[in-house]
Amino acid sequence: MNATTLPILDLARYFNPAERDDFLQQLRVSARDIGFFYLINHGIEENLQRAVQQEARRFFALSDDQKQQVAMIHSPHFRGYNRAASEITRGKPDWREQFDIGAERPELSLAQDDPRWRRLQGPNQWPDQQPALKETLLLWQKSMTEMALVLLRAFAEALRLPADAFDALYGEMPNEHIKLIRYPGQQDGAQGVGAHKDSGFLSFLLQDQQRGLQVEVAPDRWIDAAPLPGSFVVNIGELLELATNGYLRATVHRVVSPPLGEDRLSIAFFLGAQLDAVVPVYALPEALAREALGPESDPHNPLLRDVGWNYLKGRLRSHPDVAERYYRDVLRERTEQLIV
Template identity: 30%
Template sequence: MEGITPGRRIPLVDLGQLGLMHDEEPSQEEWQRVARQLHDAFTDIGFVYLTNHGVSDDQMDHLFKSSATFFNLDEETKIRYQRDPEKQQGYVAVDRETLDKSKNSHELREAYDLKSIDGLFPDAEVPSLRPAVTSFLKSCTTLNNRLLIALAHSLGLERNFFISTHKDICSDNNMSCLRLLHYPRVPDTVPEGAIRCGAHTDYGTITLLFQDNMGGLQVRERGGSWVEAVPVPGTILVNVGDLLQFWTADKFLATEHRVLIPTEEVRLKASRHSIVFFIHPDDPVLIKPLDNSSSYQPITARDHVLKKFRHTYNY
């Protein structure tokens, strides 16, 4: 049986001067401190909690509420906004996406993918969603740019290396995506093999995760044990994606993770919500190991993601 390590903490990093509440340029010492701490976390478990990030509680609350309003709509209405495989925007029904193909699992999860502010939104039913997403994405994109600079510092690269390869986030030239996730209330009889989200790695550079307080997320550390990624109020959980692992020739770890159904959730008959911002390089960027090793064959950012989509989506 796979081991669970509830006591081992994912590292916590205080962004300090890099947080959005600070407009002035951080000191070199602050850049280096955050860079060093991110480096330590990403070479170890591949995940980190960020504090003092500056994304406001109001922004998060508005988006969580708008998201919940959409997912509370009837299925017939939601399906009118189903995800377009070409544009990667829209509603993803339960079992439309299966991340764990290793067994006959039932993934109790629905989502709304938002790749562009100008794309498909349920404006008639949830008029608050588009403005909430617009505000939230503005903050997250600014924060992401600061993290990309810190990552470049952590690897001894030119300051704008990752900025220059992520210029077109949330455009037709980039696969970055804001995903609203809803894990519906578990039925009285939980289906055999049911899970919230199958074990997988993320596909891009880094991922920003905003959790509610329900829990269930687990991370597999290098030794193979599953670690509980418990919700920590006021933090963003950030993790490494495949393409950053490719770039760093396995120095940074794209950690496998999953979402289970906690016993407490079943008892409370509660649902679970989260917001995820998947950060990807621009589509034509060729990803190859920075150390010029042969650890991975070169692949464009777009080709890698489309390969993953073909494997996981059931259209």
């Protein structure tokens, strides 16, 4: 609560038997007390990181007409490009343009009684003018998933659970989500992205040199997560907080727009469970269980243990235009439930 900067965790220590226990202790304390940390020596090649950033810059440099060809409004799977002020956080537009991709999988057929979150699976959209973008991002996605699953096993051990405790939630089809984000400069330093918690399990952020990310370490007390070369900023999502009954902490964070005339490039990777998974509350050892605070849930946006419905709920709130085009049946059902 009194932190002035994020802790730095070295993943290489996890693979060193002499340092493993100290690393797990640091991981548990960092994730419980702050819910955010820098991760270094994570194993993602520097050349691949640079290639991802270069391709992101090239994408955002395309003309608006070219980017609109892969606009999210064309995708029932919530994949594609959004102009600044298109995504909504806590009822306000975020001043960022972005490009979302997920796992490259075929669209699922949908029977009358199937849950509507099955529409979330499907192919990505890719700009014809930039063929290298697909290859680069899918390679990065694969590398990030492998690394993130290693870190999740470390979390299980840090919580004194079996190392494979979370494996069943992920299986062969984890929910992999990449978001390329460009924050244009604003004179008044307005909302780049509003204060929020991430909804999944683990989030990883690759930053450029521009500041902007802030973490709420205590009520109304924010610290900067300044760029640290060679690192990811890692944070806990709400479903991991839920799975540990609030022992681990999903922390509110925001991004302040850069000054006018500058911009900020961030590349986020979100690891979530399979869409058909149901998140249990894991039985922690008694000493840890006593310290669990219970998960915090926004009464206006409550957490659901059903992963597919929880993810779809968040997408519908963030992208009302896509929701209106492809999910009118879900919106109608929600309206009817409210009336009843």
